[in-house]
Amino acid sequence: MRGKSGPRIGSDMSNVGAIEHGAVAIREGKIVAAGPEDEVRAQLEGVLVTKELDAGGRLVTPGLVEPHTHLVHGGSREHELALKLKGASYLEILANGGGILSTVQATRAASEDELFAKAKISLDTMLLFGATTVEAKSGYGLTLNDELKQLRVNKRLQDSHAVDVVSTFMGAHAVPTEYKGRADEYVALVINEMLPEVKRQGLAEFCDVFCEHGVFTVEQSRTILGAAKELGFGVKIHADEIEPMGGAELAGEQGCISAEHLLAASNEGFRVMAEAGVIGVCLPATSFNLRAKHARARAMIEVGVPVALSTDYNPGSSPTESLQLVMTLGCLNLGMTPEEVLTAMTINAAYAIGRGERIGSLEPGKDADLVVYNATNIAYLPYHFGINHVDTVVKRGQIVVRDGRLVSEVHA
Numbered sequence: 001m002r003g004k005s006g007p008r009i010g011s012d013m014s015n016v017g018a019i020e021h022g023a024v025a026i027r028e029g030k031i032v033a034a035g036p037e038d039e040v041r042a043q044l045e046g047v048l049v050t051k052e053l054d055a056g057g058r059l060v061t062p063g064l065v066e067p068h069t070h071l072v073h074g075g076s077r078e079h080e081l082a083l084k085l086k087g088a089s090y091l092e093i094l095a096n097g098g099g100i101l102s103t104v105q106a107t108r109a110a111s112e113d114e115l116f117a118k119a120k121i122s123l124d125t126m127l128l129f130g131a132t133t134v135e136a137k138s139g140y141g142l143t144l145n146d147e148l149k150q151l152r153v154n155k156r157l158q159d160s161h162a163v164d165v166v167s168t169f170m171g172a173h174a175v176p177t178e179y180k181g182r183a184d185e186y187v188a189l190v191i192n193e194m195l196p197e198v199k200r201q202g203l204a205e206f207c208d209v210f211c212e213h214g215v216f217t218v219e220q221s222r223t224i225l226g227a228a229k230e231l232g233f234g235v236k237i238h239a240d241e242i243e244p245m246g247g248a249e250l251a252g253e254q255g256c257i258s259a260e261h262l263l264a265a266s267n268e269g270f271r272v273m274a275e276a277g278v279i280g281v282c283l284p285a286t287s288f289n290l291r292a293k294h295a296r297a298r299a300m301i302e303v304g305v306p307v308a309l310s311t312d313y314n315p316g317s318s319p320t321e322s323l324q325l326v327m328t329l330g331c332l333n334l335g336m337t338p339e340e341v342l343t344a345m346t347i348n349a350a351y352a353i354g355r356g357e358r359i360g361s362l363e364p365g366k367d368a369d370l371v372v373y374n375a376t377n378i379a380y381l382p383y384h385f386g387i388n389h390v391d392t393v394v395k396r397g398q399i400v401v402r403d404g405r406l407v408s409e410v411h412a
């Protein structure tokens, strides 16, 4: 895959630069040449090649990038399935102290080591399904100490795991039970105590907020994002997931790097996002699992919003680590082509977490993050759904998954 700088928009999302008999040359974890095999071999003339990995005619893509997960949390919420089947909505469950708030209880009760051990299992699974970089949000602590605990787990994973973890502070994920009816006071806590301390400890690069009916208003979200920007955080927003709130418009106004969900976003919101260059992160596994409507990805692509895709892995609305399932849902439920889906999970996802110049495509100078699949073309992945097609994953030039299994030396 080759390309130009910046996220892909419009018809450029279909242009994945596929090469029939391609090759990638790697030195010290970086790509030094990529293109047709004969051209790459010609460039390497006189260079001692120490190791060759033959993909045997199979599909190779850049390492997949997860731009939106709630990786670190305690507990699970399978009991919500029965409530859902009886007709309870996501916001009703939350308003009754369940949903996010029940995961807050479990996360507060868990030790840092317990959270680390649980998150590591999920990160391993994401890697096995082809993800080489994963964004991870806090937001299940909702006290300064519990938020810091979650963010320290992100850092420990980043320091110890083959997958790169990009950390986002999301203290404004819900109004905690002890602040019920006092949301403005909680917002003040986020702004005056949490954000500065997270910054001081260098535990997050981005700040995210759940702008939604019954959660944080547009005004509260604007205040939080503004304070975060002043401290130097990049900003993100869970926008217009359930109710049309004007979240997409706020994302444009605030210069967010990305806006997430967007199921109920307006055409005007998309226009504003396109103008401001905000990446639209669509989460079709969440729509599937909540039996909700789907984000209008085609309308976004038409108006020039760069679209990215992610699992939204979390214990409530999207308990899956499989980006390959998201490929299928991206095609069948969002109407995206397999090529657009690949762009949305590689280069556009990389830009959605500020890594577009470093990962997300197979170009000289970028990190050598690659996935080899047991498939010969990109359409096969969403077509043959529900299984894992990954054979090999290379992270910064090192083989970390072989024959569909974690390589034990790098996963001690």
Ligand SMILES: N=CN[C@@H](CCC(=O)O)C(=O)O
Binding pocket: 070, 099, 100, 103, 210, 238, 241, 286, 312, 314, 315, 316, 317, 318
């Ligand atoms: N919508 C808000 N937050 C998460 C869900 C978190 C949860 O249900 O635990 C999301 O992005 O889907």
Ligand SMILES: [Zn+2]
Binding pocket: 068, 069, 070, 238, 260, 312
């Ligand atoms: Zn989310």
